[in-house]
Amino acid sequence: MTEAFPIDAKRRRLLIGAAAGAAGVLLPATRALADQYPERPITFICPWPVGGTADQSMRALCQVAGGILKQSIVVENRAGASGMIGTKALARANPDGYTIGQIPISVTRFSQLGMLQLDPRTELTYLARTSGQTFGIAVPANSRYKTLQDVVAAAKASPGKITYAHAGIGGATHVGMEQFALAAGIQFNAIAYKGGAAALQDVLAGQVELLADSSSWAPHVEAGKLRLLATWGEQRATRFKDTPTLKELGYNVVVEAPNGIGAPKGLPPAVEKKLRDAFRAAVASNEFKQVAARLDAPVMYLDGPDYKKYVASVYEQETQLIQRLKLKELLQQS
Incomplete structure (x- = not known):
């Protein structure tokens, strides 16, 4: 029994030494991997x-x-x-x-x-x-909605009737729009797409009334094909300083x-x-x-x-x- 401790101590030193040796082998191998990557x-x-x-x-x-x-x-x-x-x-x-x-x-x-x-x-x-990303709500240039207040008023008059296109159920554009609807006390008819590009095309074609997306709408707003009603950032978008944020309009919603x-x-x-x-x-x-x-x-x-x-x-x-x-x-x- 008296020799158990010395034997264990010796075994422990051997194990530590082996581990240190293995680490010494691994370090050069890791460095070599980094040097070669990507091949x-x-x-x-x-x-x-x-x-x-x-x-x-x-x-x-x-x-x-x-x-x-x-x-x-x-x-x-x-x-x-x-x-x-x-x-x-x-x-x-x-x-x-x-x-x-x-x-x-x-x-x-x-x-x-x-x-x-x-x-x-x-x-x-x-x-x-x-x-x-700069998210926003846009409508075709010929839309009856000139401001976001127009959208809110129409949605209150006809709950669940106004359609909006978004990039997928549960994604940022869908959830952001639903946060806005909750804050405004209104309901929309949400139309889901596989991405913002497809959503944009249907809004441009007049198939859906509103577009909720990141800035896929930007060049079309500048070209006069779409009208931007609001952006969702903490501050106004640099390129669209005339467009108010949801927060400015009284809705405490920020999505980036x-x-x-x-x-x-x-x-x-x-x-x-x-x-x-x-x-x-x-x-x-x-x-x-x-x-x-x-x-x-x-x-x-x-x-x-x-x-x-x-x-x-x-x-x-x-x-x-x-x-x-x-x-x-x-x-x-x-």
């Missing part, structure tokens, strides 16, 4: 259709980041289910750094609504929050839904760092800032760890929003 093109999953503002923003960012990494980043659009089809594909991909993608902030909502079977707080790797980039859980730390560094530089580049300004997408950069904390904070907010808007009931009805 082939990277696939970037965009969960929205081609042509929308998020798609344009992500393509511009990938082009710059690809130049930094000295390897092409190929954008692959997997639209549908308010961005969740692409997000599911991203989460299931091999965590080797060759599949990355945009993570819609609505993952914090859909995971709680049962439309996404993963916990976004722990089951994704976060690389960078990039830029926000910043875009972000991530990867599957389990990304090697050396590869994660290389991607974070590349996208940090890409977001700061003049090329991306010019595209972001054209899309009315204010730069809202956060590095991966801070972005992850932001997602956790939004998750908490969404818990309350789901209850207040009765989103589970809305989804069941649809």
Whole structure:
């Protein structure tokens, strides 16, 4: 019995030595992985259709980041289910750094609504929050609605009759519009699309009365084809300073839904760092800032760890929003 302790102590020293040796082998291997990566093109999953503002923003960012990494980043659009089809594909991909993608902030909502079977707080790797979006309500130029007050008055007179197009049930455009309706004490007839581009086309064609979207409407407003009634940011949009915000009009609703980039859980730390560094530089580049300004997408950069904390904070907010808007009931009805 007296020799048990010395034997255990010796065994412990041997184990510690072996672990240190293994760590010594792993560190050079990790460095080698970082040096070699990327050896082939990277696939970037965009969960929205081609042509929308998020798609344009992500393509511009990938082009710059690809130049930094000295390897092409190929954008692959997997639209549908308010961005969740692409997000599911991203989460299931091999965590080797060759599949990355945009993570819609609505993952914090859909995971709680049962439309996404993963916990976004722990089951994704976060690389960078990039830029926000300028959301707004627009109508065709020949619409009978000249102001948002006209819309509210008509909706009160005919509850549930006025139609609006949005980019998917439970997404930012749908939830933002329903928050506005709740604040105004009115009801709309919501028409869901697979993305903002399709919603825009039907509003331009006169098939739907209102458009709730990020700035896909901007060039058409400037061309005189659409009229912008309100934007949803904390401040007025730089390019549309004559258009009031919902808050200015008396409705305490702010929606910015910043875009972000991530990867599957389990990304090697050396590869994660290389991607974070590349996208940090890409977001700061003049090329991306010019595209972001054209899309009315204010730069809202956060590095991966801070972005992850932001997602956790939004998750908490969404818990309350789901209850207040009765989103589970809305989804069941649809």
